Amino acid sequence: MRYDTCLGCGGRLNERVKESAVRSLAGQLASRTRYPVMYRLVAGLTLCGICMNQLPVMLGPSCPQCGREGSQLCSDCHNITAETLQSNRSLLRYNEWGKNLLSTFKYRGEERLADFFAKLLTIAFYRYYEAIAFDCITTVPLHAQRLQERGFNQVDLLAKRLSADLGIPVRSLLVRTKMTAQLSKQAGRTARVESMEGAFSWAGERVQKNVSGSYRVLLLDDIYTTGSTLRSCAKTILAHAGPHGSIYSLTIYR
Amino acid sequence: MREYLLYIKTGAEKMLSAQAYVTPCFAVDQSFWQEREGCKLHVIGKSPSLALAFSLREIVNARLKEQYGTSHPMSEEGLAELRELAVQQVRETAVLYGRDMAGVEPPGPEWFTWETGDWSVSVTPEIVEDDGQKLKLRLATSTIQKVLDGRALLWEETETLLLKREAPIHDLTAVLQRMVLSERAQWRPGIRFAIKKSWWKHRLEMSCERCGSRAKDIEYTVCHSCGQGCAYCTVCLGMGRSKCCTPYLLVPATREAASDEREAGRKTARLHWSGSFSRDQAVAAEQARRYVANPRPGLSQFLIWAVCGAGKTELLFPSIEVALSTGGRVLIATPRKDVVLELAPRLQRVFPDARVIAVHGSSLEKWEEADITIATTHQVMRYYQRFPLVVLDEVDAFPYHNNPMLERAVARAVKLEGKLLFLSATPPQYLQKRLVAERKEKLVLKKSKLPLLRSSTHVLLPGRYHGSALPVPRIETIPGLYKRMRANRPISSLLQIVRSTLAEGRQLFLFVPRIDDVERVLAYLTTFFPDLASQMAGVHAADPQRDEKVRSFREKRYRLMVTTTILERGVTIPRSDVVVLGAEAPVFDEASLVQIAGRVGRSSDDPMGVVLFLQAERAASPKAAVRQIRRMNQLAKLQEAQEERA
Numbered sequence: 052m053r054y055d056t057c058l059g060c061g062g063r064l065n066e067r068v069k070e071s072a073v074r075s076l077a078g079q080l081a082s083r084t085r086y087p088v089m090y091r092l093v094a095g096l097t098l099c100g101i102c103m104n105q106l107p108v109m110l111g112p113s114c115p116q117c118g119r120e121g122s123q124l125c126s127d128c129h130n131i132t133a134e135t136l137q138s139n140r141s142l143l144r145y146n147e148w149g150k151n152l153l154s155t156f157k158y159r160g161e162e163r164l165a166d167f168f169a170k171l172l173t174i175a176f177y178r179y180y181e182a183i184a185f186d187c188i189t190t191v192p193l194h195a196q197r198l199q200e201r202g203f204n205q206v207d208l209l210a211k212r213l214s215a216d217l218g219i220p221v222r223s224l225l226v227r228t229k230m231t232a233q234l235s236k237q238a239g240r241t242a243r244v245e246s247m248e249g250a251f252s253w254a255g256e257r258v259q260k261n262v263s264g265s266y267r268v269l270l271l272d273d274i275y276t277t278g279s280t281l282r283s284c285a286k287t288i289l290a291h292a293g294p295h296g297s298i299y300s301l302t303i304y305r
Numbered sequence: 306m307r308e309y310l311l312y313i314k315t316g317a318e319k320m321l322s323a324q325a326y327v328t329p330c331f332a333v334d335q336s337f338w339q340e341r342e343g344c345k346l347h348v349i350g351k352s353p354s355l356a357l358a359f360s361l362r363e364i365v366n367a368r369l370k371e372q373y374g375t376s377h378p379m380s381e382e383g384l385a386e387l388r389e390l391a392v393q394q395v396r397e398t399a400v401l402y403g404r405d406m407a408g409v410e411p412p413g414p415e416w417f418t419w420e421t422g423d424w425s426v427s428v429t430p431e432i433v434e435d436d437g438q439k440l441k442l443r444l445a446t447s448t449i450q451k452v453l454d455g456r457a458l459l460w461e462e463t464e465t466l467l468l469k470r471e472a473p474i475h476d477l478t479a480v481l482q483r484m485v486l487s488e489r490a491q492w493r494p495g496i497r498f499a500i501k502k503s504w505w506k507h508r509l510e511m512s513c514e515r516c517g518s519r520a521k522d523i524e525y526t527v528c529h530s531c532g533q534g535c536a537y538c539t540v541c542l543g544m545g546r547s548k549c550c551t552p553y554l555l556v557p558a559t560r561e562a563a564s565d566e567r568e569a570g571r572k573t574a575r576l577h578w579s580g581s582f583s584r585d586q587a588v589a590a591e592q593a594r595r596y597v598a599n600p601r602p603g604l605s606q607f608l609i610w611a612v613c614g615a616g617k618t619e620l621l622f623p624s625i626e627v628a629l630s631t632g633g634r635v636l637i638a639t640p641r642k643d644v645v646l647e648l649a650p651r652l653q654r655v656f657p658d659a660r661v662i663a664v665h666g667s668s669l670e671k672w673e674e675a676d677i678t679i680a681t682t683h684q685v686m687r688y689y690q691r692f693p694l695v696v697l698d699e700v701d702a703f704p705y706h707n708n709p710m711l712e713r714a715v716a717r718a719v720k721l722e723g724k725l726l727f728l729s730a731t732p733p734q735y736l737q738k739r740l741v742a743e744r745k746e747k748l749v750l751k752k753s754k755l756p757l758l759r760s761s762t763h764v765l766l767p768g769r770y771h772g773s774a775l776p777v778p779r780i781e782t783i784p785g786l787y788k789r790m791r792a793n794r795p796i797s798s799l800l801q802i803v804r805s806t807l808a809e810g811r812q813l814f815l816f817v818p819r820i821d822d823v824e825r826v827l828a829y830l831t832t833f834f835p836d837l838a839s840q841m842a843g844v845h846a847a848d849p850q851r852d853e854k855v856r857s858f859r860e861k862r863y864r865l866m867v868t869t870t871i872l873e874r875g876v877t878i879p880r881s882d883v884v885v886l887g888a889e890a891p892v893f894d895e896a897s898l899v900q901i902a903g904r905v906g907r908s909s910d911d912p913m914g915v916v917l918f919l920q921a922e923r924a925a926s927p928k929a930a931v932r933q934i935r936r937m938n939q940l941a942k943l944q945e946a947q948e949e950r951a
């Protein structure tokens with residue numbers, strides 16, 4: 052079932068106010084040729100005009116590697132020696148509203164939010180990765196036990212919708228072999244990087260390279276915090292895809 | 306993954322009281338029956354879907370009732386027929402679920418897994434000596450029973466609460482199943498379903514066992530917890546996911562107050578209050594107290610109808626006192642968290658020896674035991690037949706009047722034979738019909754009959770504590786109200802009241818129907834009163850600075866507040882006036898407008914004040930609100946006259 056009220060404020064979706072907000076946001080996000088696609092996507096967001104204007108979209112310059120706001124390669128990326136991700140891109144700044152909405156989706160289990168979040172990912176895709184010919188979409192898996200407790204993998208719900216929108220197939224390439232604590236419960240950056248070491252293993256079939264011999268994977272997650280989860284996933288995929296593989300990650304929040 | 310087994314229990318020889326049971330641990334059931342009676346257990350089948358097992362139990366029980374009466378022996382053919390019935394039901398459920406989920410892949414080979422059982426077990430009664438194992442189990446059961454006493458919880462919540470209380474939970478399933486079999490608890494699936502048949506189409510009807518929501522409020526989900534066709538409730542989601550595969554446990558409070566507890570009750574009930582009642586208040590409070598103290602069963606509901614500013618909280622003190630003194634727990638439920646937070650310390654002060662807790666979504670005291678519990682109405686869903694006295698404050702303020710979810714939750718929290726006290730300034734029609742009798746004789750006003758001031762089911766306080774009449778709102782119709790506003794054309798009665806109220810050093814509430822009106826009206830007023838801009842503010846439900854702005858308004862740093870209905874109650878400011886802009890909008894119903902008008906003239910040093918309803922077109926609600934206020938004033942006068950005569 053679709054929402055009929057604004058996900059930002061719970062108020063009415065006033066079409067008249069919304070129209071100008073949609074135009075302005077779509078215009079900022081897309082090149083002139085892609086404007087119609089972007090317009091359709093943005094108009095589909097369940098937000099009123101006021102909240103749409105306040106959507107924390109990262110429009111300025113960003114780190115070419117991880118997508119963090121800033122004008123050059125950020126210090127975190129600078130320090131990474133073995134980068135496994137081609138690049139990461141995210142659409143929104145992770146503010147208080149985003150935190151609440153994402154936890155309603157993920158932890159409370161409000162699966163109806165999947166449509167909204169998937170739309171945000173699709174917007175991010177058109178903004179950043181449209182030119183890349185992906186062979187498949189894959190997601191960061193949950194540990195089997197966590198999946199059983201939670202009942203669903205929030206990112207899988209998004210992947211399914213994205214796949215239908217973009218016509219790129221979803222493949223389960225990974226399983227999670229290590230149970231890791233919730234992000235917020237982990238001590239620090241180093242602890243997180245270490246805990247992600249070897250957390251995943253390969254679950255896909257033999258890699259089918261396409262005609263040009265390359266294998267491009269779109270790796271989805273809800274948020275990029277330190278990137279260690281995504282890099283660990285990418286490492287496992289690369290180990291099987293060989294030198295022709297390239298992994299691009301896309302998240303809603305940064 | 307859990308599995309739920311469906312079996313029929315019959316007497317050893319005959320079909321005496323044949324009944325179907327669902328169990329997650331068949332061995333526990335076997336030993337339970339063994340300790341009690343000889344019987345036969347016929348397995349029908351098992352499934353990982355709790356909701357499916359329960360829906361099958363229902364139809365099997367119905368079939369048992371209609372076909373077998375009480376004395377037919379249970380034949381193998383009869384059993385085969387029942388097993389076939391279950392299989393058909395599963396098949397049809399899967400088809401209907403799959404139809405609703407068209408285009409979605411099930412997590413397993415099918416939407417519902419059902420494994421037919423074909424064996425029966427004879428249980429011979431046997432007195433088993435208490436060994437260490439049994440003793441441990443019995444001890445665990447009594448601890449767990451005590452912690453869960455009077456609560457209704459989802460499985461995850463049950464575990465969390467027991468862990469918090471350091472109760473032993475390693476055998477939890479077995480302990481709970483024993484409680485269920487001995488009828489000290491019930492359990493159900495969070496979401497239940499049944500096949501609804503009509504002549505043109507069969508469909509799967511789902512409903513939430515916790516909050517009662519159904520149909521479009523129940524969302525289907527591909528569930529990796531049970532691997533079956535599953536669904537969850539979107540309405541009570543904020544309190545944990547109620548799903549087809551989540552057990553929902555209801556444990557009625559069984560405990561009768563022991564004599565030492567009654568002794569303790571006498572102590573916790575000590576009322577420490579130095580205030581005094583007006584004559585009318587005293588009568589009303591006594592009436593309510595007598596209702597609560599009356600042990601006669603059947604008197605289950607009572608309404609205190611007190612106009613805004615009648616001092617309704619104090620009226621409760623004697624009732625709470627009498628409930629506590631018999632060793633009982635008291636629940637006060639109110640729709641809003643701010644009221645919970647305000648009431649808790651107030652009641653703690655007047656009942657210094659009682660333990661008072663405030664229960665709302667983010668409250669840390671949520672799981673504790675208390676003599677007086679003050680909770681938001683949502684949290685009331687977590688109680689089950691727990692309180693001998695439940696007070697429901699502002700029954701009309703709940704988003705939807707006559708809300709079945711609220712009614713159901715509150716009614717469930719009352720202990721059997723307990724008392725339910727409604728408290729309201731504007732009781733909804735259905736409640737008036739149920740509890741308030743009308744005067745028989747013809748009175749001054751022919752059009753509207755006046756209600757009685759008291760009966761065995763209600764008491765009415767038509768006058769304010771300070772004795773002055775309620776300010777009667779003035780209604781004004783302004784054609785093209787919104788167009789004028791957009792065009793920044795003057796609306797003279799609005800501008801005039803803003804000017805005069807602020808000039809007299811008073812404060813003004815300006816109510817608008819919609820969130821987006823707040824900014825618009827502020828902008829409009831700023832064009833006419835540019836130098837007052839810093840003294841005006843706007844607030845709505847989703848405003849992150851809401852609390853701060855209201856505080857500033859209380860402290861007179863703002864003089865004019867544009868607001869949606871969120872401030873219609875609770876916030877009272879001395880020396881203030883009220884304007885409702887767009888009083889014809891549906892959000893302003895009669896009750897809401899009466900409450901809004903009730904903001905004005907609350908303090909005894911300023912009992913008057915202006916209330917203005919501006920409407921874009923003629924509407925029924927503003928008129929009805931004025932009529933209601935007039936009636937209350939009329940009743941208050943009548944009451945005064947009667948008392949003078951007496």
Ligand SMILES: [Zn+2]
Binds near residue numbers: 060061098099
């Ligand atoms: Zn909004």
Ligand SMILES: [Zn+2]
Binds near residue numbers: 118125127
């Ligand atoms: Zn970077």
Ligand SMILES: [Zn+2]
Binds near residue numbers: 514515517538539542
């Ligand atoms: Zn519910």
Ligand SMILES: [Zn+2]
Binds near residue numbers: 202530533548549551
């Ligand atoms: Zn389930």
